[in-house]
Amino acid sequence: MSISRRPSTVLAVRALLLLGLSAVPALAQDTAQPASQPVGQPAFAPQPVTYASAADAAAAAQKFADEARRTYPRGSANIDQALWTQAAAAAEAAVLAEPGNADYLKLRAQIYTEVGFWRQAEVTWAAYFKVVPAVPGSRDAQQAGLAQYNLGYSAYVRNQPDLAARYFAECLNFDPQSAQCAGWAARTALEGGDYARAQTLYGQAIALTPNDKTLVYFRGLAQKAADYGPVATGAFSRAYADLDAGRKDQALAGFQAAARSAPNFIEAWRQAGKLALEIGNAQAALEAYQGVIALPGADATDKFNLALAQEGAQYGLDAVRIFRAAYGKYTAGDRTAAENGFQQATAQNPNYAKAWAWLGRTRYEAKNYAGAAEAYGRAVALDPNDKSSAYYLRLAQQGK
Known part of the structure; x- marks a missing residue:
């Protein structure tokens, strides 16, 4: 992006910005994950910055941003990182000196978007679009939509569904091709009981990402939601x-x-x-x-x-799972592994009569009559009605 250089008086600026709440880690598989940033971050207050002109301030902002991208790990950009703090402060200085300069307004908004400072990104994109009207679907509008998406997600996890719905709707206004905003707008409509709108929005999201099985699943839920009611549907969606x-x-x-x-x-x-x-x-x-x-x-x-x-x-589920895995080994013909598995199941729960019975069977078939008699004896003691184990216990005791 070219930054025009226009002369100005010396600038001494203190940029004091209040940090907005930003999104926390993601929930649903039917959308891309929102960027991670802690809620309740302290206020961002850069130190005073002095530049000879607005153009110098903008150039410094670009320089700090470029250096930050080279210095910090990819994807880790954060307003608390020194270089990003300097970039934002310099961009604020440029805008303060020339509030109507579209290049400076855009640079500032881009920086806040890149560091995931979503509340400030929302405000600064709005300022930019007052000078250069937003074109839905453009690169700039998509970045503004990203801020709306993350603010919407933050509202959702704070259990503010109406606010979340407004953010997701605004995201779609900026970026009509955003499957993640369509999916989340659909989810808030579903949880709010507007099932017809939810179906429409899920259809829009599916058209954008036709292989997303979760979106298809939730569209089906929206179609049946009237049978369950808003309380049950909302609880299910939140649980998901x-x-x-x-x-x-x-x-x-x-x-x-x-x-x-x-x-x-x-x-x-x-x-x-x-x-x-x-x-x-x-x-x-x-x-x-x-x-x-x-x-x-x-x-x-x-x-x-x-x-x-x-x-x-x-x-106990652990004992049962071990038993079932051993049974699978038995039916596959791996009797040694099956015997080991049945023995593990009995160790997991010594009162598991069926596991003792099958341990007896594998030992009996291996002609380990003494071991079979021991296992069958435990099975019969635990379940006196197990006639099959009682029968084979007598045979094992006789060694035949």
Whole structure:
């Protein structure tokens, strides 16, 4: 970008800027991740800067910015870094001297955008567009849209959905081809109960990124949302965002709340069950899959997971998973690995009768009758009604 050099009197400037809240790490997989920056950053207050002219100040701002890009790791730009602080202060000095200079206004806005100082980026792009009207979809408008996106995400995580929706809508005004803003605008519409708008916006986002399965998933949810109601739908969407952000306990609570609010919400039950199994909460998984099985649409995977949860609630999910892996080895013909797995399952939970029974079987088939008798004996002691184990226990004791 060329910076015009215009003479001016000596400038002595103190640029005092209040830092706006910026976005925290991302939630949903249906959009690009917002830039990471802590909320509640202290005020940015550069030291006084003196330049001979506005043009000199702008040139210094460009010089500091270029040096910052060479000095700091790629993607780490932050207003607290000394060179970026100097770049911003110099840009402020240039604009203060010549408030109507479009080049200086743009340079300042670009610096704040690059360092992720989103509130100031919003303000400075607005100042630039008063001089040079925004062209939707242009490079400048896209950068202004990025600031709106990050401010929208920050509002979303602060549970200010109306404010977030306004930011995402403004992002789309600047950048109609932004799939991330269309996706988040759709999400806020969905959580706000405006299901028709949510479907339209999800359709727009999908047209921009047709391979995004999460967008397709949520468009389907928007189409069914009226059957579940805004409370359940909002809780589900928030839970999904928590899951994407790694807040698994919060996500589980959200999916559970959605399912309990709308017991016909099969996906809420299913997501709660999958997540509960993942984090090792067998009782929560059992409740969730019981909710799934009670509804039309339950499939073989749901039934499998229900059985896993039932057994896991009794013996512990770790023991059950070890047992099932060993059973898979057995059916694949790897009896040695199967025996080791069954033995690990019994060590994980010594009261796991079925694991003892299968340990007995693998030993019996290997003609390890003493070992088989030991394992079958434990199985029968734990489950006196296990007639098969009792039968093979007698054979193993007889060595045949």
